[in-house]
Amino acid sequence: MKNRFNNNPPLLYGMVGGGLTSQIGDSHRVALNRDNYYKLVAGAFDIDWERGRQYGKSLGLQSDRVYENYIEMARKESSREDKLNVVAIMTPNNTHYSIAKKFIEEGFNVILEKPITTNSNDAHNLIKLAKKRNVLCSSMYGYSGYPMVRQAKAMVLAGQLGEIRVIQTEFAHGNCATAAEEHSDGAAWRNDPKTSGDSFVLADVGTHALHLATFITGQQVLEVSADRQSFVKGRVLEDNAHVLLRFEKGASGFLWASGVAVGHRHGLAIRVFGSEGSIEWCQEKPNQLKFSILGQTTRILELDSPELHPPAKRLLRVGAGHPEGYFEAFSNIYSDFAEVLLAKLNGEAPDPLCLDLPTLEDGAKGVEFLEACVKSYKKNGKWVKTTFIDQ
Ligand code: NAD
Secondary structure, three states: OOOOOOOOOOEEEEEEEOOOOOOOHHHHHHHHHHOOOEEEEEEEOOOOHHHHHHHHHHOOOOHHHEOOOHHHHHHHHHOOOOOOOEEEEEOOHHHHHHHHHHHHHOOOEEEEOOOOOOOHHHHHHHHHHHHHHOOOEEEOOHHHHOHHHHHHHHHHHOOOOOOEEEEEEEEEOOOOOOOHHHOOHHHHHHOOHHHHOOOOHHHHHHHHHHHHHHHHHOOOEEEEEEEEEOOOOOOOOOOEEEEEEEEOOOOEEEEEEEOOOOOOOOOEEEEEEEOOEEEEEEOOOOOOEEEEEOOOOOEEEOOOOOOOOHHHHOOOOOOOOOOOOHHHHHHHHHHHHHHHHHHHHOOOOOOHHHHHOOEHHHHHHHHHHHHHHHHHHHOOOOOEEOOOOOO
């Protein structure tokens, strides 16, 4: 990932949400700026127009490209000669569908935050629409951009773990162990079904844990059995959930999503056990991968380990030992997206290693998973099929 555009980014980029009060906006801005593929030129940054206007000004954008809302942005951008190549959407969950639909209909390529929609019909509609308009869309599962996550996937694919038997994945933090929604807008909308959808932690963090599991193992979840709780008084949606998983190639799994895991900081981790070996990755030590082979001493792979596979090696930016992490992972997703899009625009085949990009279909699988979990919980943990069909 090197700057090969002489400080002249080839892709014009706009943002919906991501303004002054946004949690995730900065991560996107760091990601888009790192490898010089994108130039941020437009945005509807905020639900509050004055705050959004000021924010666009503070970024140095032209005032006629800072918009009051996404509808105005889509209309005015689509009639410009120098119109945007990419629109990234990072607003509360319930708004994703209408905003993404609008931009896809207008022919824009879209990077969409997760969960991509609040129901699977909408998710499938976006997939169909994106195909019809022939645009590139990605869902922002940023954790799949870590080199050691790509390494884990490559090791499973190479058969180094043997047949996958057990997959345990968790995103369990303690940031909502008290009523965070009383003093944080971000926590408030996440705990309101009107804005979050039918789940809180499963949607907010569980979908990331799910994506890691399916990304690394290449197996989709067929059925779930879910239990969930709202521990903090007054909360409508769950702040903790345990989900048993049945995977398509026979693996058995478990997913834990939580906001009440006191003492867990970010709490994203995965363990995959095969017939011949296992791996364990924890986001708080992102550049290490624990690797065990049956009958051998457990090893910790580092970013300079000779065993690294090409999908991981290509993401290394500095010498091993430098603490790279979260922001670089986000950047890797952005840069893969740019490479795939530029190849498409130039009529070329993309570098196959860029195709690990999380897709809209991955986003839809997350939404199907959420629906299945809610159904299962309502039936006291009965096994419920996830019915995602690639269309
Ligand atoms: P937030 O509450 O911190 O920020 C939301 C922002 O969206 C606010 O600034 C608000 O003014 C703006 N907004 C709301 N409606 C809008 C509209 N119609 N048009 C323009 N702007 C609007 O929320 P957040 O934590 O930044 O989360 C936003 C989205 O990103 C959510 O879907 C969340 O699930 C996702 N997210 C993803 C990750 C990740 O790792 N991929 C991490 C955090 C959040």
